[in-house]
Amino acid sequence: MRLSQYFLPTLKETPSEARIASHRLMLRAGMIRQSSAGIYSWLPLGFRVMKKIEQIVREEQDAIGAHEMLMPTIQPADLWHESGRYDSYGPEMLRITDRHDRDMLYGPTNEEQITEIFRDAVKSYRDLPRHLYHIQWKFRDEVRPRFGVMRGREFLMKDAYSFDLDFEGAKTTYNKQFVAYLKTFKRMGLTAIPMQAESGPIGGDMSHEFVVLAATGESEVACHKDFIDMDLNKWDLDPDGDLTTVVSGLTENYAATDERRDPEIEKALGDDLVVARGIEVGHIFYFGNKYSAAMGAIVTGPDGEDVTVEMGSYGIGVSRLVGGIIEASHDDNGIIWPQSVAPFQAGLINLKPGDSACDGAADDLYQKLIDAGVDVLMDDREGRAGVKFADMDLIGLPWQVVVGPKGLKDGIVEVKNRATGERQEVTPEDAVKNLAA
Ligand code: P5A
Secondary structure: OEHHHOOOOOOOOOOOOOOOHHHHHHHHOOOEEEEEOOEEEEOHHHHHHHHHHHHHHHHHHHHOOOEEOOOOOEEEHHHHHHHOHHHHOHHHOEEEEOOOOOEEEEOOOOHHHHHHHHHHHOOEHHHOOEEEEEEEEEEOOOOOOEOHHHEOOEEEEEEEEEEEOOHHHHHHHHHHHHHHHHHHHHHOOOOEEEEEOOOHHHOOOEEEEEEEEOOOOOEEEEEEHHHOOOOHHHOOOOOOOOOHHHHHHHHOOOEEEHHHOOHHHHHHHHHHEEEEEEEEEEEEEEEEOHHHHHHOOEEEOOOOOEEEOEEEEEEEEHHHHHHHHHHHOEEOOEEOOOHHHOOOOEEEEEOOOOOHHHHHHHHHHHHHHHHOOOOEEEEOOOOOHHHHHHHHHHHOOOEEEEEOHHHHHOOOEEEEEOOOOOEEEEOHHHHHHHHHO
């Protein structure tokens, strides 16, 4: 991509409404623009990151045998009358009336909708288990939308739903999601700690939040210090194996969200206790037959008897993660993207557009990087070097390659690692080789 042709409206000034780093940086880096409170447009750079995150989430869901589908954003109120949540959900639900005076709503979640689809299609235990997910926009009319995409009103969620014949089956599925979540967040460079949590309006009695620790997190959480540098490598995480040991091993230590904290346990932990602020990036629920009983999701069991299916639901805040990753990875100059979610792998700076040697070398390097499979954004704009360096640091691509007249005389370019700040002078050929590797 050539920056001269790209839509990247970066801001020099810090927008006054942004109170945390990720919100500030997403506005300044031209990733998002606010449309109204808690509702954002995703500009090309931000959209690329969200798509990368979405793809990691998708791959890990597919790997545990969940099947992707897509349900609508607008749902009929009738469905929610069946579950009883139309009244209990409260003012967070955006209620809409269509031209025929039918009550509709913009879905804050999809338990009812998936239960309806399931109950109309599945009648026998032979068709169980079933495990489905979609990645779709949600709307929650939060009282205080804030911190940019971290607590939005409209936000993108991956939500999965499972149907099993009995508790054992439901627990096996829950464990698969549990482990898939650890892998998913790890791939994004995050340590997400599984914490016992309240199930709130979703319901159920087994629930874990996955929490990334960050000073700007919305709630206070507490956990054993061993979670901080949790090593997943010591476990066998094969989704088809027995995950009971992994999950109990990973949850034997204390970790609890705000409402679930236990002063006694915490006292006993002494120096092993970490109290910190956290960002909830995922939340999984086992709620048994809460929706299946209310909505009649019943199958014929092995002995011909009626069985009300066992359900769970599993959410990941896809748009929130964009902000969450930035909270976990930035410095005074801007964002530092982990390779796996970076909008481009490398930025190529032409220090002197118009100079034929620089243009020739930059264009040549640009093409060679593309040919080597490196996603590259070339800053070919006219303008001061300082502005280019600042913009490149701000948008946080993992690698920067600088082509300037001085270096070219000696046949070299400069390669900078955004995360470490380390710079190396290498030939253009080696730059391609190193970045491709
Ligand atoms: C689980 C999937 C549910 O809605 N139903 C379907 C269950 N869970 S949840 O915890 O309420 O939400 C799942 C994740 O969505 C993100 N999230 C948000 N992101 C941005 N802005 C918001 N206002 C918002 N609310 C929830 C969180 O990451 C949460 O874990």
